[in-house]
Amino acid sequence: MSTEKIPYKIYLTEDEMPRAWYNVRADMKVKPAPLLNPGTGKPMGFEDLTPVFCDELVRQELDNDTAFFEIPEHIRDFYKMYRPSPLVRAYCLEEKLQTPAKIYYKFEGNNTSGSHKLNSAIAQAYYAKEQGLTGVTTETGAGQWGTALSMACAYLGLDLKVFMVKCSYEQKPFRREVMRTYGASVTPSPSDTTAVGRRILEQFPGTAGSLGCAISEAVEVATSTPGYRYVLGSVLNQVLLHQSVIGLETKAALEKYGVVPDMIIGCAGGGSNLGGLIAPFMGEKLRGERDYQIIAVEPKSCPSFTRGTFAYDFCDTGMVCPLAKMYTLGSSFMPNPDHAGGLRFHGMSSTLSQLYHDGYMEARAVSQTDVFEAAEYFARVEGILPAPESSHAIRVAIDEAIKCKETGEEKTIVFGLTGTGYFDLVAYEKFHNGEMKNYIPSDEEIAASVAKLPKVE
Amino acid sequence: MSTEKIPYKIYLTEDEMPRAWYNVRADMKVKPAPLLNPGTGKPMGFEDLTPVFCDELVRQELDNDTAFFEIPEHIRDFYKMYRPSPLVRAYCLEEKLQTPAKIYYKFEGNNTSGSHKLNSAIAQAYYAKEQGLTGVTTETGAGQWGTALSMACAYLGLDLKVFMVKCSYEQKPFRREVMRTYGASVTPSPSDTTAVGRRILEQFPGTAGSLGCAISEAVEVATSTPGYRYVLGSVLNQVLLHQSVIGLETKAALEKYGVVPDMIIGCAGGGSNLGGLIAPFMGEKLRGERDYQIIAVEPKSCPSFTRGTFAYDFCDTGMVCPLAKMYTLGSSFMPNPDHAGGLRFHGMSSTLSQLYHDGYMEARAVSQTDVFEAAEYFARVEGILPAPESSHAIRVAIDEAIKCKETGEEKTIVFGLTGTGYFDLVAYEKFHNGEMKNYIPSDEEIAASVAKLPKVE
Numbered sequence: 001m002s003t004e005k006i007p008y009k010i011y012l013t014e015d016e017m018p019r020a021w022y023n024v025r026a027d028m029k030v031k032p033a034p035l036l037n038p039g040t041g042k043p044m045g046f047e048d049l050t051p052v053f054c055d056e057l058v059r060q061e062l063d064n065d066t067a068f069f070e071i072p073e074h075i076r077d078f079y080k081m082y083r084p085s086p087l088v089r090a091y092c093l094e095e096k097l098q099t100p101a102k103i104y105y106k107f108e109g110n111n112t113s114g115s116h117k118l119n120s121a122i123a124q125a126y127y128a129k130e131q132g133l134t135g136v137t138t139e140t141g142a143g144q145w146g147t148a149l150s151m152a153c154a155y156l157g158l159d160l161k162v163f164m165v166k167c168s169y170e171q172k173p174f175r176r177e178v179m180r181t182y183g184a185s186v187t188p189s190p191s192d193t194t195a196v197g198r199r200i201l202e203q204f205p206g207t208a209g210s211l212g213c214a215i216s217e218a219v220e221v222a223t224s225t226p227g228y229r230y231v232l233g234s235v236l237n238q239v240l241l242h243q244s245v246i247g248l249e250t251k252a253a254l255e256k257y258g259v260v261p262d263m264i265i266g267c268a269g270g271g272s273n274l275g276g277l278i279a280p281f282m283g284e285k286l287r288g289e290r291d292y293q294i295i296a297v298e299p300k301s302c303p304s305f306t307r308g309t310f311a312y313d314f315c316d317t318g319m320v321c322p323l324a325k326m327y328t329l330g331s332s333f334m335p336n337p338d339h340a341g342g343l344r345f346h347g348m349s350s351t352l353s354q355l356y357h358d359g360y361m362e363a364r365a366v367s368q369t370d371v372f373e374a375a376e377y378f379a380r381v382e383g384i385l386p387a388p389e390s391s392h393a394i395r396v397a398i399d400e401a402i403k404c405k406e407t408g409e410e411k412t413i414v415f416g417l418t419g420t421g422y423f424d425l426v427a428y429e430k431f432h433n434g435e436m437k438n439y440i441p442s443d444e445e446i447a448a449s450v451a452k453l454p455k456v457e
Numbered sequence: 458m459s460t461e462k463i464p465y466k467i468y469l470t471e472d473e474m475p476r477a478w479y480n481v482r483a484d485m486k487v488k489p490a491p492l493l494n495p496g497t498g499k500p501m502g503f504e505d506l507t508p509v510f511c512d513e514l515v516r517q518e519l520d521n522d523t524a525f526f527e528i529p530e531h532i533r534d535f536y537k538m539y540r541p542s543p544l545v546r547a548y549c550l551e552e553k554l555q556t557p558a559k560i561y562y563k564f565e566g567n568n569t570s571g572s573h574k575l576n577s578a579i580a581q582a583y584y585a586k587e588q589g590l591t592g593v594t595t596e597t598g599a600g601q602w603g604t605a606l607s608m609a610c611a612y613l614g615l616d617l618k619v620f621m622v623k624c625s626y627e628q629k630p631f632r633r634e635v636m637r638t639y640g641a642s643v644t645p646s647p648s649d650t651t652a653v654g655r656r657i658l659e660q661f662p663g664t665a666g667s668l669g670c671a672i673s674e675a676v677e678v679a680t681s682t683p684g685y686r687y688v689l690g691s692v693l694n695q696v697l698l699h700q701s702v703i704g705l706e707t708k709a710a711l712e713k714y715g716v717v718p719d720m721i722i723g724c725a726g727g728g729s730n731l732g733g734l735i736a737p738f739m740g741e742k743l744r745g746e747r748d749y750q751i752i753a754v755e756p757k758s759c760p761s762f763t764r765g766t767f768a769y770d771f772c773d774t775g776m777v778c779p780l781a782k783m784y785t786l787g788s789s790f791m792p793n794p795d796h797a798g799g800l801r802f803h804g805m806s807s808t809l810s811q812l813y814h815d816g817y818m819e820a821r822a823v824s825q826t827d828v829f830e831a832a833e834y835f836a837r838v839e840g841i842l843p844a845p846e847s848s849h850a851i852r853v854a855i856d857e858a859i860k861c862k863e864t865g866e867e868k869t870i871v872f873g874l875t876g877t878g879y880f881d882l883v884a885y886e887k888f889h890n891g892e893m894k895n896y897i898p899s900d901e902e903i904a905a906s907v908a909k910l911p912k913v914e
Contacts, residue, residue: 007471008537014464080465081549081840092538092612110567112842112877154837155549174882180889181836379638380611383538385569420569422879425631432637 009086010253017084018248019071021241023060024279025351026067027286030358032237032350033325034062036312041456044322052219054229056127060238067283069241071123078122078155079245082111087253088382088417094401096381101404103397104261105417106250106277107384112178113148115387115419116273117233120242121145124231125152134227135159139189139214141168142342143175144387144419145233150182161228163189163217166209175423189214196220196320211344212317212331219320234270235315235324235349243276250414251280261292263400265415267392268296268305268363269342271349277416278361285360294361296352297392299371301439302335304328304348305356305363307446312456313347323454326353329441330449336439339368342389346449366395367438372431374398375421387419388427466543467710474541475705476528478698480517481736482808483524484743487815489694489807490782491519493769498913501779509676510695511686513584517695524740526698528580535579535612536702539568544710545839545874551858553838558861560854561718562874563707563734564841569635570605572844572876573730574690577699578602581688582609591684592616596646596671598625599799600632601844601876602690607639618685620646620674623666632880646671653677653777668801669774669788676777691727692772692781692806700733707871708737718749720857722872724849725753725762725820726799728806734873735818742817751818753809754849756828758896759792761785761805762813762820764903769913770804780911783810786898787906793896796825797884799846803906823852824895829888831855832878844876845884 025031034043049058060069071079090103108116128136135158140146146162153160162184169176169188179186189209190197194217200207207213215232222230233239254261264281266274274296284290298305304327314331315321328347335344348356355361375391377398378384386394397415404411421428430436482488491500506515517526528536547560565573585593592615597603603619610617619641626633626645636643646666647654651674657664664670672689679687690696711718721738723731731753741747755762761784771788772778785804792801805813812818832848834855835841843851854872861868878885887893 008534009471011468014466077465077548078840091534112836112840112879114879151840155840173886174879177882177886177889178842178879181833181842181885183837376638379569380640383535383569383608383612385635385638422569422571422631422635425634428638429630429634432634 006089006257008091009088010256011086012084012249012252014080016252017076017079018245019076020068021071022244022248022279022283023063023067023069023241024282025064025237027283028354030354031064032354035322035324036456038314038319038323038454051223052230054124054127054131054133056130057124057238060241061236072126075122075126082118083245084249085110087250090382092381093378097398097401097405099401099405100408100410101401102410102412103401104414106246106414107417108246109384109387109417109420113144113151114422115144115148116243116246116276117145117148118151119245119276120233120239120272121148121152122155123242125149125156125158128229128231129156129158133229135161136229136231137161137163137218137222138231138233139163139211139218141165141211143168143172143179143423146184146186147175147178148233149231150179150184153184154182160184161221162186163191163214165189165211165214172423189217191217194220210317215316216320234272235345235347237351239272240275240279240349240351243272244279246273246276246416247279247281250277259412261414262411263293263295263413265295265297265393265396265413267343267389267416267418268298268348268352269389270345271352273416273418275349275352282355282360295396296356296361296363297396298363298365299339299343299392300365300367301339301441302329302344302346303365304346306365309450309453310353310357311453313453315347323456324350326350327356328453329446330452332452333446333449338437338439343392364396366392369431369436369438371395372428372436384417385421386417387421388424390416390418393417463546463714465548466545467713468543469541469706469709471537473709474533474536475702476533477525478528479701479705479736479740480520480524480526480698481739482521482694484740485811487811488521489811492779492781493913495771495776495780495911508680509687511581511584511588511590513587514581514695517698518693529583532579532583539575540702541706542567544707547839549838550835554855554858554862556858556862557865557867558858559867559869560858561711561871563703563871564874565703566841566844566874566877570601570608571879572601572605573700573703573733574602574605575608576702576733577690577696577729578605578609579612580699582606582613582615585686585688586613586615590686592618593686593688594618594620594675594679595688595690596620596668596675598622598668600625600629600636600880603641603643604632604635605690606688607636607641610641611639617641618678619643620648620671622646622668622671629880646674648674651677667774672773673777691729692802692804694808696729697732697736697806697808700729701736703730703733703873704736704738707734716869718871719868720750720752720870722752722754722850722853722870724800724846724873724875725755725805725809726846727802728809730873730875732806732809739812739817752853753813753818753820754853755820755822756796756800756849757822757824758796758898759786759801759803760822761803763822766907766910767810767814768910770910772804780913781807783807784813785910786903787909789909790903790906795894795896797845797881797887800849821853823849824897826888826893826895828852829885829893841874842878843874844878845881847873847875850874
């Protein structure tokens with residue numbers, strides 16, 4: 001433990017960066033339920049998954065026992081281009097709030113993709129390249145994941161076909177251009193380049209597309225093009241594994257200064273950032289070594305943890321993906337399009353769902369305008385324009401710091417600042433103009449989509 | 458000198474960050490010529506300048522003798538929110554180019570303004586606040602400077618009125634929204650809120666505005682509003698002084714690993730980034746302690762160094778500002794609007810102009826498509842999407858590294874990566890679509906605007 005003053009930003013040296021990812025499933029007494037084949041209802045094994053995903057990634061997906069996976073040197077070199085990411089002591093925020101709490105945030109936005117997504121993108125692209133594949137396909141909505149993957153594929157010389165939800169393709173031309181700069185081919189979805197796309201276009205002429213539809217197109221191209229596989233940026237166990245680099249760095253940086261957090265806060269859409277941030281802390285908690293308060297923050301407009309059901313469901317609205325057991329609002333649940341802050345997934349990572357179900361973490365839902373209020377406050381005080389997604393965590397961190405002011409408790413709060421909001425300024429503009437709405441689904445709406453959950457056993 | 462492997466990114470510790478700015482003028486044998494009053498032709502003194510600029514900034518502007526100015530603690534604390542910026546060893550670029558050259562770049566883009574502009578914005582806002590002022594005014598074109606200043610003013614609780622060139626205001630709504638997020642008032646220029654704006658609107662109905670016009674409006678409001686002053690993001694001596702933090706950090710980071718550069722490359726518009734980057738190296742050169750090859754890179758479309766005249770000229774197209782002696786294309790020179798890469802200023806910092814005139818640095822002009830080609834290449838290899846301005850320096854750094862490959866020389870090249878291109882994707886799109894043009898002014902065009910230079914003695 002060092003006695004020197006904690007700097008504004010704690011950077012690990014390159015030697016101190018993690019050399020292995022941590023698999024939290026290894027320490028879970030109750031493992032996450034397996035993926036099921038929607039046709040047969042049977043658990044999916046290696047052979048069932050490798051036509052879609054790279055072999056090594058399927059191994060990682062299915063392995064509930066190995067605690068550490070070595071990070072290949074090539075990936076560690078790539079990480080060094082934008083990592084270690086800083087763990088920031090929010091001195092300015094603490095002072096502004098006049099709170100006795102000590103606030104830290106792990107900032108993952110200092111790279112061109114603007115978010116933590118790059119941590120898994122490079123890993124998935126690497127294993128595809130190692131397997132001798134020529135390319136990968138994926139879908140993207142707002143474009144963070146597509147950007148991250150295009151950067152990784154450019155670095156490794158791998159082809160990339162991105163299916164981008166059509167309305168985003170048209171409304172976010174800048175994201176599309178970043179991907180093109182990195183050499184990716186970007187197709188608005190639904191498109192006439194796939195059978196499923198043509199079918200959807202026939203059924204719904206003029207549709208603006210959806211993530212579920214883009215997934216279906218990407219999977220079709222991956223499975224029908226020799227030398228291709230499909231990759232996904234969240235939800236899956238493998239993604240959480242790669243994202244554990246966030247939590248491992250955070251823990252190492254805190255330990256350098258002898259700091260032990262009381263509370264860890266992260267936003268949750270599919271769970272990739274939250275799962276990565278909390279992984280090593282959750283490991284200690286699971287092993288009974290230390291207790292932490294762990295809080296998932298989700299939007300009130302898409303509240304899978306706080307109002308969903310723990311059950312098997314499709315991961316995609318198109319119902320082509322395997323069934324996963326998770327907290328879900330039902331795959332037919334459509335988050336209100338007014339919701340600008342991402343985190344719009346109807347379900348949640350199986351691993352995090354199991355941990356939540358078993359009482360190892362809690363969840364809070366926050367409303368959109370409260371989130372943007374926190375985002376703007378944070379930007380002015382800490383200088384970073386946060387992504388709307390990340391701002392869900394900021395909201396709860398600020399709320400908790402204010403509570404500490406009231407109670408006088410000197411809690412140490414760590415939250416994940418997953419990315420920057422440079423491409424989300426249309427949402428900020430709505431907020432500034434007072435045009436932003438808060439949408440909260442009714443009980444009936446949620447009950448209706450939950451009623452459509454697939455029957456398993 | 459350390460013998461350990463040089464990391465991908467060299468970060469100074471907060472203790473190693475500069476505590477004083479370095480004023481290169483103190484070491485110049487021939488000082489930069491003074492600003493002249495355009496009416497009287499007489500040098501402008503303290504009293505002439507304080508109605509427009511803050512007192513302390515005028516002192517810094519006029520002081521050609523003091524070598525070091527202590528950085529106030531409050532500014533150093535703000536710097537710690539986004540500095541030290543990394544000095545990156547471009548291992549991936551070196552490998553891709555197969556060059557024996559060792560390439561480093563100082564990356565100033567890891568902050569929400571996306572550029573180095575914040576280094577001077579916080580200093581100027583700080584001295585305004587110290588003087589008890591309530592607000593400042595400025596102009597902005599593309600918006601980097603306006604964003605930086607809005608961040609600084611938000612931090613210090615200072616009002617800010619930004620006049621944004623009308624066509625940028627309309628075409629770059631995202632930049633405008635970032636400034637609004639930080640609480641700035643942003644007015645499209647020309648506007649009907651100033652006398653000069655109304656006059657221009659009457660003369661040129663429907664005009665898209667210009668930087669010169671926005672300056673005139675900002676100065677009018679600053680000088681006519683009690684408790685206000687005007688601030689400027691480049692060209693001035695004071696700005697180069699603040700930006701010396703870039704060069705001081707770069708030099709300290711290199712010295713940590715015993716590295717001495719052969720060549721230092723920076724892009725040059727008004728000169729703020731280049732002047733800051735080279736300052737301490739130029740100081741050694743001026744004192745005869747060490748020699749460096751120093752290269753300014755400018756666009757062929759606006760070639761003040763390489764094709765301009767060293768003479769007194771107006772700093773603004775509106776001819777309301779003082780006269781400065783500099784390399785200039787004439788204040789009536791209009792850079793082609795097709796040029797997307799910034800660096801569109803007709804003149805150049807007086808300090809850099811004098812140094813260039815006296816043979817202490819050289820200059821190269823590069824064409825726009827060559828710049829974007831380098832930008833895209835760099836993005837794919839080093840992972841950072843560079844600003845078009847910064848990419849001028851990348852172009853020459855790559856050219857020099859390729860020369861080293863041919864000659865086998867192991868030169869150490871340092872260049873300034875001033876910022877990110879997240880808000881420049883319209884230009885990238887033009888490049889991808891093959892719609893980008895290279896504009897090179899004719900000799901007649903330059904001669905015509907140089908012929909209109911003001912007569913001084």
